[in-house]
Amino acid sequence: MSKGLTSRTEDYSQWYNELVSKADLAEHSSVKGCMVIKPYGYAIWEKMQAVLDQKFKDTGHSNAYFPLFIPKSFFSKEASHVDGFATECAVVTHYRLKNDGNGNIIVDETAKLEEELIVRPTSETIIWNTYKGWIQSYRDLPILVNQWANVVRWEMRTRLFLRTTEFLWQEGHTAHATQAEAIAETEQMLNVYADFAENWMAVPVLRGKKTANERFAGALDTYCIEALMQDGKALQAGTSHFLGQNFAKAFDVKFTNREGKIEYVWASSWGVSTRLIGALIMAHSDDFGLVLPPKMAPIQVVIVPIYKGDEELQKISATAQQIMGDLKAKGISVKYDNRDTQRPGFKFAEYEMKGVPLRIAIGGRDLENNTVELARRDTRSKETVSNQGLANLIENLLTEIQQNIFDKALLNRAEKSTRVDTYEEFKKVLDDKTGFVYAHWDGTPETETKIKEETKATIRCIPLDNPLENGFCIYTGKPSKQRVVFARAY
RNA sequence: CGGGAUGUAGCGUAGCCCGGUAUCGCGUCAGCAUGGGGUGCUGGAGGUCGCAGGUUCGAAUCCUGCCAUCCCGACCA
CATH class of the missing domain: 3.30.110.30 (C-terminal domain of ProRS)
Structure with missing residues (x-):
């Protein structure tokens, strides 16, 4: 890891790119426009997934999985939907390669698909084609399904996490007997997203509706949460769509209602993506690196020993183990970094770059005094505190940091x-x-x-x-x- | 797909105008010291100079073609 970071005021874009790289979140892959999400970045995504997934389940949804490929004919059924996505679809046309005799692998032209397949840019069409078989009566409704998946949108210009050709997301697709219920679902999920953004990611968001121009292709109404980044640019952090009966009509999904009348099904869809990681980065981080709210931090507390020789390390490790035990008992994630290959100062800088909310340093002096040095990432302040009641102190501090990070972001938005x-x-x-x-x-x-x-x-x-x-x-x-x-x- | 730029070690670069087999920093490896904010010293390893032709005794350098990437626009969670 190289030193330093371009400052935000100097060049915000470059700051962002360097931060993503130096915090070890992601890197560009050999495939144009596609990224490799590295373990530390993926750990943040896993935190997001875990919280959101629970929220989806708490609101009655179940996970399922639909195919990566969508027959082109399905895709074409909803007119405005095609218009919206047509210019950014990857298309599979062949299913076999062959050797051309000169040692080159080429596409086997004889292996052309009868019907071309679209790599999903979103799954409304394949899902509504499927729902047709699931729904006959109002008794079959509602259907409340979510899927965690990857999607592909062939973007012209990409940026790590914010816009890549392939990205990870979740997409909820629900089917309802009434318009009111579908709208209520759309609004409910928007609120789930807003709650997640504000109370977990510490990113304040505006809840609103999109105008016709900005609406999802195929939706009657698109609701969104909009966040403001430190550079004053807005970022759409999540969307929830009221689809009306558009997809039901396109895929002929009808049901018999309580009155015995046949009616088209009402729909919603909603999604958030790995773009949230971009939002998290740009909302909070500073010129020293990533700043993570404790609730989204893969590592909430890191312990760095400062020692001379094995004997001292042993003693410090004993204290560290005890602290770790206390923290883990409270559900706090903690890492003890006793690598002898890096020096303490290097580790300080490294965890600062990676946004670990709290750092504990324990040295010989601390052993004598029964203290540790506690450093906050959000304020970059340090204090020496007693070992007594340390876990409680840290638990409270993490809550305070979470709040402080949110307040800062809120203040930034108010000022801008x-x-x-x-x-x-x-x-x-x-x-x-x-x-x-x-x-x-x-x-x-x-x-x-x-x-x-x-x-x-x-x-x-x-x-x-x-x-x-x-x-x-x-x-x-x-x-x-x-x-x-x-x-x-x- | 338009407009601009750039390709040299894992990363960032010098050299190119004015041809003579590649510079420096970071990282990496070994050893010793060091250890409370990115440690120091010594020694080592690592390069088809984007690719293919051409000019030349000789090409990173000059010429031609190709490829790739980045930035600006159109498109976008």
């Missing part, structure tokens, strides 16, 4: 949220101050598109709890009933 009433002001804020810009909009896709073309800012969402307020569109001057949230986004 601005209300503007003119287009001039709007552009100036976007350029100079960045962040969320609350402005009136006439509600038309045309105006939204114009603003996007001229400023690169998009409407991130119309907040769900948005107060009504009469005003005039900053672009056209037409009357407007509420402000919407604009930002430049990842």
